[in-house]
Amino acid sequence: MAATIRDIKEQTGLSLATISKYLNGGNVLPENRAKIEASIRDLHYEVNEIARGLVTSKTRTVGILVHNVSSPFSGQLLHYLSEILRSHKYGMLICDSNNDEEIEEQNVKYLLSKKVDGIIVIPVSEKAAFLDGTFKKNVPVVLLDRAISDGSFDCVKIDNRGAVMRAMQVLLENNHKKIAIIASKREYTGRERYAGFTEALEKAHIKVNKEYVRLGKHSLAWGYENMKSLLELKDPPTAVFIDNYEITLGAMMAINELGFKCPEDISVMGFDDQIIFHLINPPVYMVEQPLEEMSKKAVELLLERIESGSLEMPMEISLSTRIVEGKSIKKL
Numbered sequence: 001m002a003a004t005i006r007d008i009k010e011q012t013g014l015s016l017a018t019i020s021k022y023l024n025g026g027n028v029l030p031e032n033r034a035k036i037e038a039s040i041r042d043l044h045y046e047v048n049e050i051a052r053g054l055v056t057s058k059t060r061t062v063g064i065l066v067h068n069v070s071s072p073f074s075g076q077l078l079h080y081l082s083e084i085l086r087s088h089k090y091g092m093l094i095c096d097s098n099n100d101e102e103i104e105e106q107n108v109k110y111l112l113s114k115k116v117d118g119i120i121v122i123p124v125s126e127k128a129a130f131l132d133g134t135f136k137k138n139v140p141v142v143l144l145d146r147a148i149s150d151g152s153f154d155c156v157k158i159d160n161r162g163a164v165m166r167a168m169q170v171l172l173e174n175n176h177k178k179i180a181i182i183a184s185k186r187e188y189t190g191r192e193r194y195a196g197f198t199e200a201l202e203k204a205h206i207k208v209n210k211e212y213v214r215l216g217k218h219s220l221a222w223g224y225e226n227m228k229s230l231l232e233l234k235d236p237p238t239a240v241f242i243d244n245y246e247i248t249l250g251a252m253m254a255i256n257e258l259g260f261k262c263p264e265d266i267s268v269m270g271f272d273d274q275i276i277f278h279l280i281n282p283p284v285y286m287v288e289q290p291l292e293e294m295s296k297k298a299v300e301l302l303l304e305r306i307e308s309g310s311l312e313m314p315m316e317i318s319l320s321t322r323i324v325e326g327k328s329i330k331k332l
Contacts, residue, residue, distance in 0.1 A: 003043035011039045023089075024060075061091045062302065063111035063119040065104065067146075067187075069096035072245055073272055073291075074122065077144065080295035081120065088303060090117075097124050099218075105130040112137050118302045120144050126188060128152050140305030144298045146188045147316070154305070156298040156317045158289050160189055163321040164196030165203075167269050167287050168241060170323060172204050175332040176239040176267060180212035182226045182251060183243035187218065193243040193271070212237050223250025231258055231266065238332060239267035248272070252280060263330035270328075282327035290319050 008019050012035040022028045022036050039045070062085055066074045078094065085092050093114060095107035104124045111119055112133050118140045121131070128150045134141050143155040171179055181197045184190035194215060201208055211233065214226040223242060227250070230236055242248040248270035255262050262268055262282055271287045297317050305311060 003045040005045075007043050008036060008039045008045060011043065012036060058117050058306075059115050060089060061093055061114070061116050062299075063114070063116040064092050064094045065097060065107050065111065065119060065121040065123075066094060067097050067104075067122045067124045068099050069094065076291050077122070077295055080292045081299060084296050084299045088299065090303075099124055101125045101130065108133060112139060117306045118142070120298050120302060122146060123148055124187070135311070138309070138311065140302055140311055142298045142302045142305070144294060148188070151316075152314060154301050154315050154317075156294050156301065157189075157319070158294070158321050159318045160192035161196035161199065163271075163287050163289075164193045164241070164243070165200045166321070167271075167285075167323060168197060168200035170285065170329065171239045171241065171267065171269055172200070174239075174267070174329055176329075177204075177206050178209070178212070178235075178237045178239070179206075180209075180214065180230050180237035180240045181243070182214045182223055182230075182240060182247050183216075184218035184222070184247065185215035190215070190218065190243060197241055209237075218244060218246060220246045220250035220253075223247035224254045225250075227251035227254035228258060231255070231260055237266070239269070239329070241269045243271045245270075245272035248284065248286075252284065263328050267329040284328045285326040286324045287321050288324045289321055293319060 005016060005019055005023070009016055012019070014032055014035060018028055018032055019036055022033060064078065064081060066078065068074055082092060093111060093116060095111060097104035097107055101124050108119070108130055116139065119134065120142050122144050123146050126148050128148050131141055131153065141153045143153050145157055147155045147157060168179070179201065181194065183194050185194065198208055212230065214230070216222050223246065227240065230240065231254070240251065242251050251268065252262070255266060260266055268284055270284045272289060297319070301315065301317070
């Protein structure tokens, strides 16, 4: 016969109220938590989530809607989100939008049908229409990494423009003036980063060379093809700013394949610090995003909305980045 909450009460000597509070994610005294957790292990107690959901109207499940689950960036965020949600005794249900707005809209409907308590979204779409159903169901939403146009939802992101301007300052301080950019233009982050690129050049009184601007897809192939074409120009740039992991990886592949050396022939500043950029030669200068802090802020904000039941006055939290030094930039 399956153990019940009363069996835990008898074994621990604690009140049903204290045990119930713990099981529902509330704070209890450390010594009481230890007793309850030991009893749960000893009795092999399992929470009946369906029954609890019928009583509390909560499933203790958060939907995670990811723009592209195959992205290393998404993988890191999912890792942190999982750890933080688990520490709050929440599970997560992951949906991959595969960079497709129609799939994204279908995924929202699916998550709502599963009665999730809230949704964290790394969006594909830049308009809020795909989230309309969350208002009707009173399900809170927190946007992560990317904002959308109307400002109706809480959002946790970085200061993309400021991050790129600081990265560009490193190139400018090393006397680079012929600076190219390879970036994505489809999503919010790509456009914000391009805006930071142009603003940094304007402040340095350097005209943007259209031949050096390559805006397109968020992919390894885009980085590879455009770094190759930049290096083959009659008047190539001395440095390239690259706005995400996949594009940076493709660009470094092109440099190596063509027989160029970094930073002797071309300097590189990348974005999204990943372990691989510390292993390749040379280690690449990177803009590092605070992914763990972003994940923690998103979860805390969502759980606050779930517990309060209030969706009013959306908040925008903008976090700072840092430059991870490498050996991919030459001083001219």
